[in-house]
């Protein structure tokens with residue numbers, strides 16, 4: 001056994017197959033993970049990554065295939081089985097018990113924790129664990145009060161409390177701000193040094209290059225290969241992932257600038273407690289330009305998006321649309337001015353998860369284009385939806401499938417297809433590429449550029465500075481709710497933007 005252990009991987013999946021109605025999500029996939037390594041799992045949206053790790057942690061039963069841990073064949077029927085084998089998962093959508101505190105979420109379900117535990121001693125143990133591994137959280141807070149970064153730490157602490165030696169993370173940084181991601185990476189590095197193994201799904205090649213030892217690439221349910229990351233660059237990884245050369249989404253020159261489409265003058269937005277979310281922001285965006293909005297998380301980007309879609313009403317200041325003052329800004333006023341929005345929280349406000357792809361695509365159009373005498377013209381709607389699905393490459397087995405069953409990238413494409421069905425004058429896009437794979441992100445970016453080229457004004461809020469420098473005409477920087485600068489977006493602007501984001505003068 002001990003000899004065996006030297007050569008065999010710590011964890012092996014072999015020939016994993018898993019089919020869903022209409023799609024083979026995993027088609028004979030192998031994955032081999034060694035102790036002391038960070039192993040990235042790459043692939044476009046819908047490639048089968050989440051399915052594979054869900055099989056590994058017992059959330060899905062495979063149709064075929066084997067799993068071995070330290071060379072020993074195992075059956076993993078539930079996340080509890082997986083945890084018993086030292087495999088802990090940090091989910092993309094947290095599966096935490098909302099009714100419980102952070103501490104309870106960490107300890108509950110552990111074999112040594114009784115039905116009515118004494119939380120005082122457990123609290124000490126978990127706090128000490130948190131100190132040791134450098135993950136500090138407010139253990140007494142109800143879990144639903146914690147921001148996502150903290151909830152993620154709770155998930156990790158739970159795995160560690162259960163003595164996990166393998167950590168599985170499904171797009172862990174998609175929801176994190178850059179400093180939170182740094183904290184996570186520092187932790188994962190230490191976990192690896194101590195002999196732990198990490199399986200890590202991400203779309204960000206920079207993260208793979210910075211963190212991973214090896215990467216396994218999936219494409220349409222099959223394994224393309226496993227590579228040593230040290231011998232790769234971002235381009236190679238992207239090519240393996242999408243099966244062709246990434247085009248890079250160059251911005252080109254863009255059309256000549258048109259007239260002002262939307263403008264804010266001295267706009268202040270207050271939160272429920274009367275504190276400013278935005279302070280005296282004066283800003284305008286013209287047709288034919290992409291205005292990038294930069295800032296560290298929580299600098300007022302949300303409030304800006306809300307003002308520019310009519311969701312938040314300024315406490316002070318003026319809003320202008322097409323040069324005219326809007327006395328009572330509202331979503332209806334912005335819609336009337338042909339505003340489209342890609343919301344940050346797609347799952348909650350972007351789509352109706354219970355409805356079909358077709359229904360989601362025609363939502364909002366059902367009263368106009370696809371209505372006759374008050375009836376929805378379903379046949380015409382369906383034909384149009386089919387065309388959109390093909391054009392945008394939305395991967396869904398069937399247009400009648402519920403949107404809730406699609407992967408994140410495909411949900412985003414559904415929103416895009418709908419919002420861009422008629423040409424907007426103003427497009428407000430909040431983190432449109434967050435969590436998308438290289439291919440899907442590229443598609444979304446070229447849509448933004450196409451909208452700009454048709455003369456619309458685009459406001460792009462993103463945490464990806466490179467993306468914004470590449471796409472934007474100008475960059476606005478927010479710091480603590482104030483607009484601290486507007487600069488032409490050129491590569492040379494990077495440092496200056498970074499300074500402004502940190503509240504410094506460049």
Ligand SMILES: Nc1ncnc2c1ncn2[C@@H]1O[C@H](COP(=O)(O)OP(=O)(O)O)[C@@H](O)[C@H]1O
Pocket residue numbers: 020021023024025043044045046047048049050051052395405406407408
């Ligand atoms: N529960 C499910 N029911 C039906 N189809 C599913 C389900 N989960 C995933 N799929 C489909 O399986 C394929 C792979 O999905 P997934 O593993 O989530 O991909 P990834 O994580 O790489 O984006 C996709 O086509 C997806 O629509």
Ligand SMILES: [Mg+2]
Pocket residue numbers: 049050051407
């Ligand atoms: Mg996934």
